[in-house]
Amino acid sequence: MRLLALPERPLALLFDLDSTLYSHPAYAAFQTEVLVERLARERGESVAALEAEFARRRAAREAAGLGRTSLGNLFLELGVDIPTSVRWREELIDPAAWLARDPRLDEALAALAARFALALVTNNPRSVGEKSLEALGVRPRFPVVIGLDDTYRSKPDPAPYALAAERLGVAAEACVSVGDRHDVDLAPALALGMGAILVEAVEDVYALPAALRT
Ligand SMILES: [Mg+2]
Structure with missing residues (x-):
């Protein structure tokens, strides 16, 4: 530390x-994957295409000297408002199944x-x-x-x-x-x-x- x-x-x-x-790396990865899958479905595109879009946006932030941001803020950039992020997470993430x-x-x-x-x-x-x-x-x-x-x-x-x-x-x-x-x-x-x-x-x-x- x-x-x-x-x-x-x-x-x-x-x-x-x-x-x-x-x-719990597997649970951390699951939380990202399940939300990215949900957004890909919403946008009617593949998970791979959406992940490439996130990679582009992360690289652009880095090139601009900006720090890393949250998945929620990346979703916001793609038009998913925070109330929608809240709803998706409540629907898709069940901590008791993992912790x-x-x-x-x-x-x-x-x-x-x-x-x-x-x-x-x-x-x-x-x-x-x-x-x-x-x-x-x-x-x-x-x-x-x-x-x-x-x-x-x-x-x-x-x-x-x-x-x-x-x-x-x-x-x-x-x-x-x-x-x-x-x-x-x-x-x-x-x-x-x-x-x-x-x-x-x-x-x-x-x-x-x-x-x-x-
Ligand atoms: Mg953390």
């Missing part, structure tokens, strides 16, 4: 969900919850975020869950981070974003004055209580 920026006195941790609170209870995660989050206010900030709909936390056995650790349908803005838009801080009643400067994607999870939080921790896998979250011990 990399502690990119930490407030002097951190009061809240804002966690990304996918590939942060669990590591299982993780007692080590719960232990780490319990230790963190004793010292920090915790929130989840996910680009999935809130219902999918809550079902994921339930499947992992950690739902009670998160008093605040911000999903795509809370702001209708997809990370790296900063709005979900600003709302999480507001709901927790903690100033942005005392919040720390924890996530696996710098451009999507950390850059918008840093822009709001928050701290940022880059994780590579859920094992880094297990190690967080020790890493944040002062």
